Amino acid sequence: MLFETHTINSGRPGPALLIIAGVHGDEYEGVEAVRRLMTVAEEDLACGSVTLVPVANLSAFEAANRTGEDGLDLARTFPGAPDGSITQRVAHALFLLIKQSDAFIDLHSGGKLFRLSPLVGYMLVDDHSVLDLQRRMAQAFGLPIVWGTTAALDGRSLSAARDAGVPAIYAEYLGGGACSADGVAAYVDGCLRVMALLGITGPPTTPDNSQPTLDRHVVEDPRAGSGHLQVRNPSPIAGTIEYDVALDDWLSAGDIIARVRPSDGGDAVAVRADTSGRVICLAAGSHVEAGVSVAVVLEPYPPDS
Ligand SMILES: [Zn+2]
Structure with a gap:
């Protein structure tokens, strides 16, 4: 068995929601959340089903590493291969689950290397009905930052969902x-609010009446590379980081984010x-390697938003 799967089935027709966590083995919030969702009873579902994968990437999780024993990043390996290395096989098996689903949630965090502001994201796909549901799922999910990014990134679980035409969101919450x-x-x-939105736990809700009041920050940025966190604001040298800023601070271009001492x-x-x-993202440790991102600054987009 590549990973544990737990399905809660109402026994009645309806949307099939897939929720996974542990794509990276050093990210824990999603794993714990999915384990708690496994206690939802069949009787609590009005229709449809929820399939839960608490730890998608077992070999990475057991080593408390981002990547598995073959060194491949699962979030760069989709759609995978059925006869490939362990990470390629996991990606392929997850892709099959995604294809069978009507909606998909992938729970992440910053891992050992990063801390991220709580955010929920999706790809700005061409299919309007898919994009519309992704926007509503993201809004219902209820985190302060909603981030739509280019659909041109490959290898992610959301890339697989895009190719299968399955509405999909991902989430980030701190890390380190x-x-x-x-x-x-x-x-x-x-996740419970997305289940409500889809009508799985009762009559479909709207995000307006199913979510806490939040000061929400929405960015939809279709430019190439948007959403690729690891390439922004790299440190020019290896050394010790001292930050001048904190998560959720607002900066102007050119402001000092950090000082790195060799x-x-x-x-x-x-x-x-x-x-x-x-x-929205800062390196978690006090040491950084040359060329590694020390921060991500989320630019308002469209520019006049
Ligand atoms: Zn991750």
């Missing part, structure tokens, strides 16, 4: 190798914001 209790609760509540004690090098916007 820890498990935020607030993040677990937010993920459980978010291990030989030489002068610190400033890393400046490549764009104006809100800090």
Whole structure:
């Protein structure tokens, strides 16, 4: 068995929702949230089904690493291959589950290397009915940042969903190798609200009456590379990071994000914001390698939004 699967089936026709976590083995909020969702009873579903995968990437999870024993990043390996390495086989098996679903949620966090502002994202796909449901699922999920990004990124679970025409969202909540209790609760509540939105737990709700009041920050940025976190604001040198900013701070382009001091004690090098916007991702540790992102700044988009 590549991973554990738990299906709650109402026994009545309706939407099939797939929720997975642990695509990266060092991200814990989603894993715990999915385990709690496994206690939802069949009688609590009005129609349809919910399929839960608490730990998609077991070999990575057991090693507490982002990637599995073959070194491949599962979130760059979709649609995978049935006779490939362990990560390729997991990607393929998940792709089959995604294809059978009517809606899909993939729960992440920043892993050991990063801390992320709580956010929910989706791809800006061409299919309007899919995009519309993704927007409503993201809104219902109930995190402060809603981020639509280019649909041109490949290898992700959401790329597989895009290719299968399945509405899909993903979520991020802090990270740094820890498990935020607030993040677990937010993920459980978010998934339950998407179940309500889809009508799985009763008459379909609208996001307006199914979600907490939030000061929501919506960005839809279709430009190439939007949503690819690991390439932004790289440190020019290896060294120790000292941050001038915190998550959710608003910066102007050129503001200093952090200073990186080389291990030989030489002068610190400033890393400046490549764009104006809100800090949504910071490196979690005190050490950074050359060329590795120290921060992601989310630019408002469209520009006049
Ligand atoms: Zn992840």
